[in-house]
Amino acid sequence: MSCSAVASEEWRIVTTTTIGFALFATRWLQAPLYFGLVAAQGVYVYKFFYELWTLLVRCVSGQATETYVMLAVLKLVDVVMIANLLIMVIVGGYETFVSRIGLQGHRDQPEWLSHVNSNVLKVKLATAIVGISSVHLLQMFVDVHHTSHHSLLWGTVIHMAFIASAAILAYMSGPMAAHRAADHAPHKGDRGQGTGTDAAPTAAVTAAVCSVPIPAQASAPHPAIDANANVHANADAGTEARVRAAGFPARKLLEDFDEEYPRAFDRETVARLGKLDFVAARRNVVFVGPPGTGKTHLAVGLGVRACQAGHSVRFATAAEWAARLAGAQDAGRLAEELAVLDDHALLIVDEVGYTPFQAETAALFFQLVAHRYERASLIVTSDRPLGRWDEIFGGPSALAMVDRLAHHVELVRIDGDSYRMRRATSAWAE
Structure with missing residues (x-):
């Protein structure tokens, strides 16, 4: 290919990318619309308290009949449900179509917001509209003596249409999500043995898997995109180097x-943790459950995902971390060792609680947790909840350690029998 052809191809790529970024930036034109919806929500707040005040005045003055009270309460419920619908549109729509809302780690973050997309939003809006329609229809039936048969008939028909549309949206969202999962999921031949699961992951885990994609293998080189191929190859090499340096017991x-x-x-x-927002937010993760339930698998899986995203990770069991910290303290360089660990965005401490620690070791763990507090992330696996860590570490350091670890934590509880014992029992049965 001639130099002019290469230059032309490079110019085409740059132009296409620039146009794409410019078009994508137009999403910010929607931001004022959501502020308008916030103003509309303020109107509904005013309407709610106006209706409530009117109801209270009529009840106190003895002018409120039982039917009036019921209709007034239904009207208040209707206002609240519409306000809820507005919140769903404002928060979910802004998150989906404009920009991610930085709520990671907030205790009030709604669960659905972590995996919101256009399909989830449409289904939730449809079900909310069905609820609002139900309240309107109930108001008609309560005040049936003042409602025409024509209004009742069409109110019922419209309500059934809302129900049918919500059911159709819910039905369609399942196959669409599965189709996206099939497009992004790895082929069976590319999967590690892990726990021996070859079935396609569910939508929740698939969403987490796709949030930080594994760097692609470089394909056949093209003169105009040779540099991109080299970048991908270097990314693969960097990922593998980080995974090897992390010290995982298995991939x-x-x-x-x-x-x-x-x-x-x-x-x-x-699924939310798989997006690695907790690493950027310097939060901690604690997996709690009996032995053999997959705590280490999940911790390593998150560690590998962090390596793929470019983060430095270190894995060790609690006993190995204790030996490392004790060795550093004996050498008089504990502060330097803790500073060195700052270079790693994520540390994984496995098997906390399997063996009790002496008071000196507990103090070392406290220094590790306190040093990384709000500075970098920890993933901890344990067979005991945080409230029983005094059985492991003992002394006042356990309470102080748990206090810092739990302040910014994502706690995942796993309940079940040992996966390894199940495999062994199956082998014996055969």
């Missing part, structure tokens, strides 16, 4: 986790 991926096995398992939280 586990989130998509290989047998999520159908545990009796209780918070899939939505793990």
Whole structure:
């Protein structure tokens, strides 16, 4: 290919990218619309308290009949439901179509916001409209003596149309989500053995898997995009180097986790964690559950995902971290060791609670947690909830450690029997 052809191709790529970014930036034109909806919500707040005041005045003056009170309360409920619908549109729509809202770690963050998309938003809006329509229809039936048969008939027909449309949207959202999952999910031949699960992951875990894609393998080189191929190759090499340096006991991926096995398992939280927002927010993650329920698998899966995203990660068991910190203290360089660990965005402490620690070791763990508090992230796996960590560490350091660890934490509880014992029992039975 001639130099002019290469230059022309490069110019085409730059132009296309620039136009794409410019078009994507137009999404900010929608931002004022959401502020307008906020103003509309203020109008509904005023209407709610006006109706409430009117109801109270008529009740006190004895002018309120039972039918009037029921209709007035239904009207208040109607106002609240419409206000809820506005919140859903404002928050969910802004998050989906304009820009991500930085609520990671906020205790009031709605669960649905972590995996919101256009389909989820449409289904939630449809169900909210059905609820509002139900209240309107109930108002008609309560005041049936003052409602014409024509209004009742068309009110019922419209309500059934809303129900049918919501059911159709809900039905269509399932196949569409599965289609996207099939497009993004890895082929079976590319999957690690992990827990031996070859079935396609559910939508929640798939959303987490796709949030930080694995760098693509470089394909056949093209003169105009050779540099991009080199970038991808370097990214692959960097990811592999970070994974090897992390010290994982085995390479586990989130998509290989047998999520159908545990009796209780918070899939939505793990899906949200898979987006790695907790690393950027310097929050902690604690997996709690009996042995063999997949805590280490999930911790390593998040660690591998962090390596793929460019973060430096270090993995070790609690006993190994204790030995490392004790060695640094004996050498008189504990402060330097803690400073070195600051270079890693994520530390994973596995198997906390399997063996009790002496008071000196507990003090070292406290220094590790306190040093990384609001500075960098920790993932901890344990067989005991945080409230029982005094059984592991003892002394006042346990309470202080839990206080700092739990201040910014995502707690994932897993309940079930040991996966390893199940495999062993199956082997014995055969």
